[in-house]
Amino acid sequence: MTSLPMFGNVCRKCRMHGHGVMSSLRLRIMNNVNHETMGKVTPICASPVAIASSIKVIWGPVKYYSSYSGATKMSAWQIHQYGRTEELSFVKATKAATIKSPNEILVKVHAASVNPIDVRMMDGYGRKLINVLRAQKGFMKSGTEFPLILGRDFSGTVIETGRGVKKFQAGDEVWGALSPERPGTHAEYAVVSQDEISLKPKNIMHTEAASIPYVAATTWAALCTVGELREHKAAGKRLLVLGGSGGIGTFAIQLAKSWGMHVTTTCSGDAIDLVTALGADVAVDYKTGGPWRQLGQMSKFDLILDTIGGESTSRAASLLGSWKNSKLVTIVSPILKNSDNLGVLPGLVKTALNAGVDTLMGLKSGGSVRWAVFMPNGSAMDRVRRMVESDQIKPIVQEVFPFLEVPAAFEKVSNGHLRGKIVINTTNSA
Ligand SMILES: NC(=O)C1=CN([C@@H]2O[C@H](COP(=O)(O)OP(=O)(O)OC[C@H]3O[C@@H](n4cnc5c(N)ncnc54)[C@H](OP(=O)(O)O)[C@@H]3O)[C@@H](O)[C@H]2O)C=CC1
Numbered sequence: 021m022t023s024l025p026m027f028g029n030v031c032r033k034c035r036m037h038g039h040g041v042m043s044s045l046r047l048r049i050m051n052n053v054n055h056e057t058m059g060k061v062t063p064i065c066a067s068p069v070a071i072a073s074s075i076k077v078i079w080g081p082v083k084y085y086s087s088y089s090g091a092t093k094m095s096a097w098q099i100h101q102y103g104r105t106e107e108l109s110f111v112k113a114t115k116a117a118t119i120k121s122p123n124e125i126l127v128k129v130h131a132a133s134v135n136p137i138d139v140r141m142m143d144g145y146g147r148k149l150i151n152v153l154r155a156q157k158g159f160m161k162s163g164t165e166f167p168l169i170l171g172r173d174f175s176g177t178v179i180e181t182g183r184g185v186k187k188f189q190a191g192d193e194v195w196g197a198l199s200p201e202r203p204g205t206h207a208e209y210a211v212v213s214q215d216e217i218s219l220k221p222k223n224i225m226h227t228e229a230a231s232i233p234y235v236a237a238t239t240w241a242a243l244c245t246v247g248e249l250r251e252h253k254a255a256g257k258r259l260l261v262l263g264g265s266g267g268i269g270t271f272a273i274q275l276a277k278s279w280g281m282h283v284t285t286t287c288s289g290d291a292i293d294l295v296t297a298l299g300a301d302v303a304v305d306y307k308t309g310g311p312w313r314q315l316g317q318m319s320k321f322d323l324i325l326d327t328i329g330g331e332s333t334s335r336a337a338s339l340l341g342s343w344k345n346s347k348l349v350t351i352v353s354p355i356l357k358n359s360d361n362l363g364v365l366p367g368l369v370k371t372a373l374n375a376g377v378d379t380l381m382g383l384k385s386g387g388s389v390r391w392a393v394f395m396p397n398g399s400a401m402d403r404v405r406r407m408v409e410s411d412q413i414k415p416i417v418q419e420v421f422p423f424l425e426v427p428a429a430f431e432k433v434s435n436g437h438l439r440g441k442i443v444i445n446t447t448n449s450a
Pocket residue numbers: 135136137235238262263264265266267268269286287288306327328332351352353392393394395436437438439440
């Protein structure tokens with residue numbers, strides 16, 4: 021699409037649409053105005069006089085933007101149907117992400133991570149429930165979710181802000197994790213809500229920063245929102261992290277240690293050095309030596325973060341302390357699987373029954389068993405930013421892939437046994 025500058029005269033089309041001069045005057049000085057992104061203003065406004073002009077006055081209702089990027093095309097990794105890694109295709113010039121509501125922000129993505137959820141969303145996991153949300157929020161107008169861009173988190177730069185955005189401005193370096201219904205971040209640009217992001221830590225690179233937002237927001241939802249952990253009351257409490265060597269585990273251990281908790285974690289033998297270096301007080305090899313017997317011999321836990329699910333959840337419930345004060349929070353819940361298998365409503369009913377069973381399991385074991393899911397959280401990201409800047413939390417990056425090697429990054433995550441995060445450098449196409 022071409023960019024058409026304009027000058028002076030009221031756009032005939034806008035006047036026809038009743039946007040009067042006094043009510044809708046917008047004066048902007050800009051080098052280049054793109055009519056598509058300016059919404060109501062159309063190419064009908066172009067004239068030879070306009071093209072010759074260097075100062076442009078736009079009459080008519082400017083939609084949501086307080087600045088303008090000029091990007092109309094972007095490169096992105098897309099899928100056009102659900103399946104495996106082979107479905108990922110690199111599209112060089114797809115329609116660029118654009119702001120559609122006042123509190124949105126267009127960001128240039130410098131780096132993004134690949135999370136297990138991306139791999140699972142690629143084969144359709146969660147599609148029924150997520151599509152309902154996509155349609156509700158206007159992210160799926162065509163009746164199909166394809167082409168779909170995956171990627172939930174990013175580190176990048178603000179390009180353009182909606183007119184309701186007060187906290188950020190063009191040029192700010194930001195990071196964050198997006199709600200699952202939004203088009204993703206495995207692309208040159210992404211649109212985010214101002215509530216999903218914060219300023220990026222100044223002391224780390226984008227490829228390091230991108231490893232943190234999704235796992236940080238999920239851990240925050242699990243430990244703080246659902247688990248009701250508070251920094252000022254955390255010191256000395258006993259936390260068990262099931263699965264300490266992955267993305268969530270490596271972040272959770274660091275958060276808990278920086279708040280003065282006593283942390284026990286389970287991991288493979290080869291990851292014990294890693295989790296110990298992050299601060300874990302006790303590391304239990306889950307593959308050898310009877311881990312449940314070892315854990316059962318320890319003092320009871322105040323809080324358990326379960327990233328494994330299945331039988332681990334019920335076995336861990338027996339390690340909880342008293343009902344009033346101890347909680348097991350699992351991030352492996354059947355919500356999305358149930359709606360995929362049964363449809364959204366029956367799936368939600370089955371999920372409620374599953375939740376009831378887990379509550380009873382908690383009651384039986386003397387504690388409370390709860391589920392948590394990832395929730396975007398800009399203010400949590402800001403707290404985490406400060407913790408990174410004061411070296412309390414470090415990014416744990418296993419490998420960075422160039423932008424053109426996204427399928428290899430997905431393969432790496434699919435194969436499991438990760439020791440930290442897999443990151444994509446979107447500015448490196450080598
Ligand atoms: N509900 C939600 O919103 C979210 C759910 N999740 C879920 O949480 C889980 C963990 O996520 P994430 O940390 O990002 O995943 P990762 O793939 O980064 O890490 C998983 C880690 O767990 C280890 N592991 C595997 N089995 C066990 C076991 N039985 N005991 C202890 N450790 C084990 C793996 O290493 P190894 O196999 O070598 O031991 C690996 O290091 C995933 O299932 C993910 O889908 C994640 C984010 C959000």
